[in-house]
Structure formats: structure tokens, C-alpha cells
Amino acid sequence: MKGYANKMMAVLTTIAMLVCSISLGSSADTYSVNTTLAYNVYDAKTGELIGDYTLTPNAFPTSNSSRIMIGDEDREIDYSKSGVVDLNTRYLQSSPNGGTGFVVDSHTIATAAHCAWMPKAGTSWIEGPNIVTIESLVLYNSDGTTAKTVTNAVQIHIPKAYINNFDELSVRDNPYDYALITVTDDLTDFDCFELGVMREEFKGSEVQVSMTGFPSEVDELDTDGEMYTGIGKIVQNLGIHDVYRRVCYDVDTSKGNSGGPVYITTQYKKKEYYTVIAIHSAGDEDNNINVGTRITTDLMHFYNNNPNIAY
């Protein structure tokens, strides 16, 4: 009797483990990350907090990142992407800083949160001002000459989750490192990057990804602020970084690339289209990879269907 009971218990344990593994297996398919997120809105010229809002899921129905070069330097000057924006900011209206952004709508530029927000010492981070203000946003012609200098940035939107995690997590580990900047000028004449949500299967593919931006150095030499494009592929992050909200890749980057688009190129009807799958955050020197904020359903909602944008 005792032996029989033990045998049955073993069978039951096996079945229970099987049930658990099946349940875990199905719950892993949540990469769309469709959650309620709150945002702060700052005046782009003064840094004052001017409002906040929450985006709820639709009911169904220059950064401080360090230089990371992986393998041989493979970046080249490339001004063919007219929607990539040279971001010139200031800390406390004085110290210049910078980064990269890209046009996602006629009046909206996407970038990384760490390029567009920094707390003021001694103030509440959530309720206090932003010390980053937008000096100018420069767009280029394909020959490298300046096409437009935008000086009328209006708003900066930052996820509150980024601010709340700012103390605990480094930029490379903060999964909410994304932001938007609105401008009065009409940017319809420039390439508008489409956003795309990467399926889990993409990680195992050998599809080439590119990143365009304004690195401060290339091949160990300072640049003159030119626009460069590097190529590489997605690499597994092995759980080092948030697997649903982060993407790791081996494209070379430097300080200044932050906020730039990580994108794939798709041919359709003999034309090339660029789809952004991540926004570059920072390098992870310990693991020799670069990390970006993955475009998820939340970001599609934030950039493509945000009723709180004003310009």
C-alpha cells in the first residue's frame, strides 16, 4: 500500500511539473508588453514640469554611454537617412550635451529618455523640473549640408517609470529609456521612420540591423559630428537585461549614438523601407554588447497614437 501510494505521488509530481512547465511556456509569449504607463511632460525650453498623463492599453477587442566597438570598426559616414536628427541639448541652460533622435511624425522626434531628461539636485524627481533643455535639432541633406535647424522644440515627454528607476538602474539597465520631443516646425519633408515590433523569433535570425547617429568618435578618432551608420545583428541578451523591453545587438556605437534608431531594411516593390525596432540606450562593456529600448506595443501607442502631444 505504502509503495503504491509513493508511486502514485511520483506520478502526480511529474504531472504537476508538466503542468507548470506548460503554463510557464505559454506565459512567456508576452513580448508585446501592453501595460499602463504614466508620463511627465516638460517644457522643452525651460525644463519646467507642465503636466502628466497616463496611457492605458487599448482594451482588446549625448549620453553618458561609453564607447562599445565589437570586432572591426564598421561604421561609415552616411547622410542618406534624412529623418535622423542631431540632438543638441543643454544642462541647466549652460553645459552643452547631445545625442541622436529620429522623426516619427511631422512634429514628433523619438529619442532616449537619458538624452532628454535629468533631475535637478534637491528636488523631487517626479515633481521637479528637468534640467535638460533643447537647444536645437539639426536635420541634414544627403550631401551632408544642413537641411534644417529646428529651434522651436515645445515639449519633452518622459516615462515616469524611467524617472522612478533612475536611482536604482543604470541607463543600460533602465527598460524605460525612451522619450519624445515635439516641435512646431513641420518635418514632413524628412524621412519618417516607421516603428515595428520585433517578434521573439527575430533574435535567432541573422537579419542585419543598422544604427544611424552622431557618434563622438569612430575608430578611436574624434568625429566632427558627422552622421554615421553601422551594421550588425541582434544578439541574445541571455536575461542580462529586461528580455521584453530591451534589445541587444553588436552594432558599434559611441557616445552620441544614444537615442538613435536601430532598424531593419525591408525591400518591398523594389523600394527600401526602414523600420525601427529599438532606440539605442547604451553599451554594456561587461558583456561586449549594446543595448536599446525595444519597440513594443507600449511604444507604438506612445509614439503613434498619443492624444497628449502638443506642438
Place this chain on the structure above:
Amino acid sequence: MQKFKKILTCVVAGMCMFIGANSVVTAANTEFVCGDVNNDGNIGMADLIALEKYVAGSQELENYAAADTNDNKVIDIIDTWILQAYIIESISSLPYKG
């Protein structure tokens, strides 16, 4: 002993039913018809609208794999163009590999 057997049978039957239910969910997540974005068994305008709404950031997707109409592992606006081309019969099969 008989009582124990009965309880055991009930527990095992319950677990089997649970496993069965999960298997269906798992199957629904992995087995799909490319283009049948809303999982209703047909490919038509309702799928196109669902996909367009997703790309515009105004609705979640039921089935990502089915929405990836060029099978490049990324859901974007090009998938909507391809689905539209399939619906109006300017391409004959999905996924479209160009």
C-alpha cells in the same frame, strides 16, 4: 485503498483536463494561418483593419505570427501593405517573400 484510488483518479482526471486546456492555448499561439490576424478562420478586411490599428498604436494584436505577412519577424506597416495586396489578389500567397 479504494477511496485513495478514487481521489487519485479525480486528481489525475482534473490535471489531464487542465493540461488539455493549456495545450489548446499553446496550439492557438503556435499554429496559425498567415494573414488571419484576428483568428476567425478567414482572411479579409477585418484582418487588415486589425493590423492597421495595431501599427497605428490603437489596438493590440491577437496573433503576432499571423500578422507577420512577409515573415521577417517584425510587425510593421509593410505587413499591412502586403495583407492589403493579398486581399485584393495582387499577390497570391502569404507569407510574401518579395
